[in-house]
Amino acid sequence: xxxxxxxxxxxxxxxxxxxxxxxxxxxxxxxxxxxxxxxxxxxxxxxxxxxxxxxxxxxxxxxxxxxxxxxxxxxxxxxxxxxxxxxxxxxxxxxxxxxxxxxxxxxxxxxx
Amino acid sequence: xxxxxxxxxxxxxxxxxxxxxxxxxxxxxxxxxxxxxxxxxxxxxxxxxxxxxxxxxxxxxxxxxxxxxxxxxxxxxxxxxxxxxxxxxxxxxxxxxxxxxxxxxxxxxxxx
Numbered sequence: 001x002x003x004x005x006x007x008x009x010x011x012x013x014x015x016x017x018x019x020x021x022x023x024x025x026x027x028x029x030x031x032x033x034x035x036x037x038x039x040x041x042x043x044x045x046x047x048x049x050x051x052x053x054x055x056x057x058x059x060x061x062x063x064x065x066x067x068x069x070x071x072x073x074x075x076x077x078x079x080x081x082x083x084x085x086x087x088x089x090x091x092x093x094x095x096x097x098x099x100x101x102x103x104x105x106x107x108x109x110x111x112x
Numbered sequence: 113x114x115x116x117x118x119x120x121x122x123x124x125x126x127x128x129x130x131x132x133x134x135x136x137x138x139x140x141x142x143x144x145x146x147x148x149x150x151x152x153x154x155x156x157x158x159x160x161x162x163x164x165x166x167x168x169x170x171x172x173x174x175x176x177x178x179x180x181x182x183x184x185x186x187x188x189x190x191x192x193x194x195x196x197x198x199x200x201x202x203x204x205x206x207x208x209x210x211x212x213x214x215x216x217x218x219x220x221x222x223x224x
Contacts, residue, residue: 034212043116043203043215044155089155098143098209099168104154 003027004092006103013110019077021106023090026071030092034100035064035075038087047088048075080110114138116216118204124222130192133219136185137206145213146179146189147203155203161187162209194223 005024013019021035031052036044050057050064050073057064063076077084087107091100117136125131137144145160159169161181169179176195181187191198201220207213 032210036215041217043205043217046212046214049212093210095210098162099145099157099160100213101157102155 004101004103006106010107013080016079019080021075023073029094031095032093034091036089082110085110118216122220128193131194133189135187135204141206143209145205149201196223199223
């Protein structure tokens with residue numbers, strides 16, 4: 001049973017607009033959440049993270065929002081650029097564990 | 113600085129053969145993770161090490177899979193004997209427990 005779910009396999013956005021990628025989780029013990037970006041033929045690269053004691057973390061064009069009551073997090077990219085086209089993975093970990101649980105990814109396409 | 117190094121990048125072998133995947137983590141990192149990515153199951157953790165000691169190998173599919181970390185700068189993932197269903201991209205990642213992980217470029221394994 002998937003503990004981290006990304007229900008949208010793909011998303012298409014116009015350049016300059018906002019991209020919103022969503023992620024849901026089921027394990028209430030998760031306390032650290034991350035987003036990774038992956039280009040074809042490369043490994044995932046870390047993008048941004050958030051601890052469960054926060055509800056928002058921002059880094060340049062990227063903002064992650066965490067709603068613990070809904071067990072939901074989202075990644076906002078503003079403005080979206082064609083170079084943002086990639087697969088985005090949501091991941092979560094539980095404080096007592098060292099491993100990350102990944103969602104299956106959302107493929108973002110940003111059209112010029 | 114060099115990132116995580118994996119070799120080989122591509123491996124094609126026949127069913128029944130032994131396969132060895134190699135990983136050199138980023139210097140200074142104390143944790144190393146092996147993942148497998150498939151279309152069906154996404155990115156799943158196979159095993160991880162902390163300070164060269166295996167901590168959680170519950171993701172290793174079966175006894176045909178084994179992993180070692182003889183020192184802080186080298187790890188191997190071995191499949192013996194290999195089967196067609198082992199075909200996947202295998203990623204190695206390093207980092208510190210409870211923090212982001214840095215992924216290598218992956219090894220694409222094809223078992224005929």
